[in-house]
Amino acid sequence: MKNLSSVTKLAQQAFFSSFDYVFCDVDGVLWHSHELIPGSRDAIAALKSLGKKVFFVSNNSTKNQDVYYAQLKTAGFDLEKSDLIRPPIVMIDFLKKRNFTKEIYLIGMASLRGELEDAGFKISRFNLDNPEESVPKYLKTCITVDENVGAVIADLDLNMNVAQLQKAATYLNDPEVIFITGGSDRKLFFGPGQLAIGPGKFHEILEEMSGRKPHCLAKPSSELNDYIRGKLGVEDASRVLFIGDSIPEDMGFATNCGYQKLLVLSGLTSRDTMEKWEFPEELKPEYYVESLKVVWESLSGSK
Numbered sequence: 001m002k003n004l005s006s007v008t009k010l011a012q013q014a015f016f017s018s019f020d021y022v023f024c025d026v027d028g029v030l031w032h033s034h035e036l037i038p039g040s041r042d043a044i045a046a047l048k049s050l051g052k053k054v055f056f057v058s059n060n061s062t063k064n065q066d067v068y069y070a071q072l073k074t075a076g077f078d079l080e081k082s083d084l085i086r087p088p089i090v091m092i093d094f095l096k097k098r099n100f101t102k103e104i105y106l107i108g109m110a111s112l113r114g115e116l117e118d119a120g121f122k123i124s125r126f127n128l129d130n131p132e133e134s135v136p137k138y139l140k141t142c143i144t145v146d147e148n149v150g151a152v153i154a155d156l157d158l159n160m161n162v163a164q165l166q167k168a169a170t171y172l173n174d175p176e177v178i179f180i181t182g183g184s185d186r187k188l189f190f191g192p193g194q195l196a197i198g199p200g201k202f203h204e205i206l207e208e209m210s211g212r213k214p215h216c217l218a219k220p221s222s223e224l225n226d227y228i229r230g231k232l233g234v235e236d237a238s239r240v241l242f243i244g245d246s247i248p249e250d251m252g253f254a255t256n257c258g259y260q261k262l263l264v265l266s267g268l269t270s271r272d273t274m275e276k277w278e279f280p281e282e283l284k285p286e287y288y289v290e291s292l293k294v295v296w297e298s299l300s301g302s303k
């Protein structure tokens with residue numbers, strides 16, 4: 001791994017000539033909870049002015065597509081709504097291709113529920129306002145199934161409780177019920193000092209209880225890449241650069257897809273974590289940068 005800002009101009013030019021597509025993560029790369037990371041907007045604009053095709057690939061499902069897109073536009077990023085690729089969009093495409101008409105049991109935030117409903121899907125209702133306190137009531141509520149449910153979708157839900165998780169596990173006992181997960185991040189980075197538990201561990205519990213593997217429609221799964229390549233018509237994976245701040249999700253996704261990798265240290269991954277590197281060797285990027293500001297400085301010749 002080399003620091004892009006420490007290599008020769010010639011090496012930087014060779015790097016920037018080595019890809020046509022840029023797939024860029026959002027949280028921790030462009031901003032932290034909407035606070036723009038200095039230089040990120042200029043870097044994306046500079047890559048676009050070089051003729052790179054830029055797409056944004058985020059695991060974030062806590063805001064819907066319209067809101068997330070509007071926030072990027074307001075922050076000054078130049079993009080079309082379809083340039084933003086997130087698990088809910090891929091889930092909808094996945095279910096529509098299968099002509100799915102049954103109900104979905106969802107562990108997810110209200111925005112994801114809304115996106116699925118807007119796409120025409122019915123979400124199974126499960127009232128948890130009064131968590132059951134006795135075992136018989138718990139069993140009656142959580143170890144029974146509604147036969148109208150044909151899919152379980154598990155994503156990030158900051159209000160999830162054990163009963164909800166149990167209900168999902170119960171549905172997954174039926175092999176006919178489709179098992180889909182969104183982002184399975186183990187840790188979520190909302191900004192400096194704001195590291196939170198991600199949904200990945202809960203998805204593992206569902207896998208263990210059901211003995212099944214989900215269709216993971218988020219980074220680092222290559223099932224997300226099937227969607228991307230189908231939509232964008234990318235022919236040569238080696239001409240794609242993935243920029244991200246998470247080693248398991250972003251560098252993992254790029255590795256699974258055969259993309260080039262650029263790790264930024266402006267989000268989830270600290271310099272210390274990178275230097276210790278307790279991840280598979282193949283996830284190592286060729287280059288890393290402190291933040292996208294380095295990309296902008298390199299392309300604008302301002303440093």
Ligand SMILES: [Mg+2]
Nearest residue numbers: 025027028245
């Ligand atoms: Mg990120």
